[in-house]
Amino acid sequence: MPSASTPDTVLDEASVIAVRDVTRSYRVGERAEGVHALRGVSFDVRPGEFVAIVGPSGSGKSTLLNLLGALDRPTTGTVHIDGSDVAGLSDTRLARLRNLQIGFVFQQFHLLARTSALDNVALPLIYAGVGRRARAEQARAALEAVGLGHRVDHHPTELSGGEQQRVAIARAVVTDPRILLADEPTGNLDTATGNDVMGLLERLNAERGAALVVITHDMEVAARAPRQIRLRDGRVERERRESPA
Amino acid sequence: MSFRESVRVALTAIRANRLRSGLTVLGVVIGVMSVVLLVAVGSGARAVVTAGVEDLGSNLLLVAPGTFEFGQAPTRSQFTLGDVEDLSRQLGERARVAGSIASGERVRSDTGAAFTSVIGVTADFTDVVNRPIARGEFLNESDIATARRVAVLGASAADGLFGGIDPIARQITVGGLRYRVIGTVEPLGSALGVDRDSQVYIPLTAAQRLFGIRTIDTLFVRGADRADLDGVAETVEQVLGERFGSDEFSILSQDEILGVAGRILDTLTLVLAAIAGISLLVGGIGVSNIMLVSVSERTREIGLRKALGARTPEITRQFLVEAIVLCGIGGLLGAATGIGLSYVADRFTPVPAQVTGWSVALAFGVSVAVGVIFGVFPARRAGRLDPVTALRRE
Structure with missing residues (x-):
């Protein structure tokens, strides 16, 4: 667990993600004036919460995902993940944060080809410094948790889309992170399989207590979340909670 | 990620791209083989001359007309x-x-x-x-x-x-x-x-x-x-x-006769080694080339690894180890082929060839060094990739 010792920590002790007045602009070509992907966004995500971030393309969803995933740093404002200010962390600390506290699920699954499901799931554990035998054990357990205990030796090409996404989900939870970040997790799946995958994510969210942030433009998927944050033109347009907090 | 883990990952990647790896290794094999073989031929020639001069007998002085120099017409x-x-x-x-x-x-x-x-x-x-x-x-x-x-x-x-x-x-x-x-x-x-x-x-x-x-x-x-x-x-x-x-006359000791011939042959050996070295260099550039292709082909993999917690040095090391392993394999195969061919040449052709330990060690060392030198650039490039852009790449 991180780091009550990190110097500038903790805005809100209860938040696993705290975003404050975040802007992010990109330089395009030689123009001094950049593109403003985010123009001042603030919100918190509490441990175990399930939040959907929705918005049309170009609204800044992906930029926000990168910031929440500690893959990128804000231009101004602060992003605290699990108590640490992302801007103040070295690349190495960021990598460690991603490794241990964040589980990514991508639209395109991003599994390594020619690599078994087991080795794919074990990949984050390599970077966590877990020994080979322990890796295999934990990866197997994660695959069992997503219902693929019988598919451990299969390569991605031998699996259906839904199964591939479940391998990716197993990989996301294998380090037991505090945050699950899913980027259009059902985008490449048919409706029924997409529902299964969402069901699996919700179950893991409930069972493991990891906050689940789903970024999507699919309103049906978004509707499953008790809380939705709608982005438009780099700002939070609207926030909606189904059950009062 | 431990060093052993890096080697394992590198070997997996090399195995996954057999044809490409094989062709890359071939460049290094030819380079190392040329160094070992050509230096063996140079040393073989020198050994023949040395034996020839020693055959004249010991304590021998040769008195020849004129001065004994290159460019000097016989007197x-x-x-x-x-x-x-x-x-x-x-x-x-x-x-x-x-x-x-x-x-x-x-x-x-x-x-x-x-x-x-x-x-x-x-x-x-x-x-x-x-x-x-x-x-x-x-x-x-x-x-x-x-x-x-x-x-x-x-x-x-x-x-x-x-x-x-x-x-x-x-x-x-x-x-x-x-x-x-x-x-x-x-x-x-x-x-x-x-x-x-x-x-x-x-x-x-x-x-x-x-x-x-x-x-x-x-x-x-x-x-x-x-x-x-x-x-x-x-x-x-x-x-x-x-x-x-x-x-109008010069007195040559055996060492002096050997000295002149030996100097020619040492130069010859060096020239041969240099030519072979060039082919080793070309092999190295080939490795660099393939590694760059590999980095760009595997951009998404690199992005993914970073998202999953790989640090920049770990990615760099993975690709560097891959280059070194490729060159190391090439070096071993090249040295073996070079030694084998030298033996065949010496045994079955009029070309004398004598494998020297230093050339084998040097060629193998250089091939691994080539792996490091030509692997560093692509590996650093891989390490520096921004995970956000890398993941987006189709």
Whole structure:
């Protein structure tokens, strides 16, 4: 667990993600004036919460995902993940944060080809410094948790889309992170399989207590979340909670 | 990620791209093989020359006309038999002196004929220049003094002229004159490109008459004691210096003969190694090329690994280890092929080849170094990839 010792920590002790007045602009070509992907966004995500971030393309969803995933740093404002200010962390600390506290699920699954499901799931554990035998054990357990205990030796090409996404989900939870970040997790799946995958994510969210942030433009998927944050033109347009907090 | 883990990941990647890896390795294999093989050929040539010079016998000084340098046309000799006698007298017990003149002549017998090297020599030639007698005897002082028409045959000359028949006491004809064969020399093989076995020896005086000259080409001086060899050389220089200018003759020790030839061959070896080195360099650039392709093909994989917590140095190390492993495999295969080919060349072709340990070690070391040097650039590029852009890449 991180780091009550990190110097500038903790805005809100209860938040696993705290975003404050975040802007992010990109330089395009030689123009001094950049593109403003985010123009001042603030919100918190509490441990175990399930939040959907929705918005049309170009609204800044992906930029926000990168910031929440500690893959990128804000231009101004602060992003605290699990108590640490992302801007103040070295690349190495960021990598460690991603490794241990964040589980990514991508639209395109991003599994390594020619690599078994087991080795794919074990990949984050390599970077966590877990020994080979322990890796295999934990990866197997994660695959069992997503219902693929019988598919451990299969390569991605031998699996259906839904199964591939479940391998990716197993990989996301294998380090037991505090945050699950899913980027259009059902985008490449048919409706029924997409529902299964969402069901699996919700179950893991409930069972493991990891906050689940789903970024999507699919309103049906978004509707499953008790809380939705709608982005438009780099700002939070609207926030909606189904059950009062 | 531990180093072992990096190697494992690298091996997996290499195995996953067999054809591409194989072609990359091939470049390094050829480079390393060339270095080992060409250096072996260079060393083989040097070994042949060294053996040839040593074959002349130890403690030997060669006195040749003119200065012994490259770019210097051969000088017409002014030495005479008198010089041989003078030197002999002055040196006494300290050294023995022999002289020779040589010319290509047609030699006939009743049963055969050959165009071969006919050498007029003094009686001490057999001992000074190391021509052990197989049968009969060598030319003696009185043969020289009287220019007697007798001959001693090299092993293959005897064979060529007489076949299986014992040549002793038989006749050969050189330049229309008949000579009686009185001995044969043990087979010696060739030295410095000269086939010593095909030579025919006749008295120096008879040869001078045959060739119509009064001079001697070369003087040979064999010191009795190695420690005194410099002293002997000094005496030779004094004696001859009274008659000739210092640029009209030169005294060469075995080391000096070897020195010149050795320097040429060392240079040759270096040049060969350099040429081979270039092919190794090209192989290295090939590795770099493939690694760059590999990095760009695997951009998404790199992005993913970073998202999953790989640090920049871990990605860099993975690709660097991959390059080093490729080059290492290439180096091992190349060294093995080079050693094998050197052996085959030495055994089954006229090309002498002698594998040297340093060239194998150097070539292997260089190939691994090539892996490091040419792997660093693509590996750093892989490490620096921004995970956000890398993941987005199709």
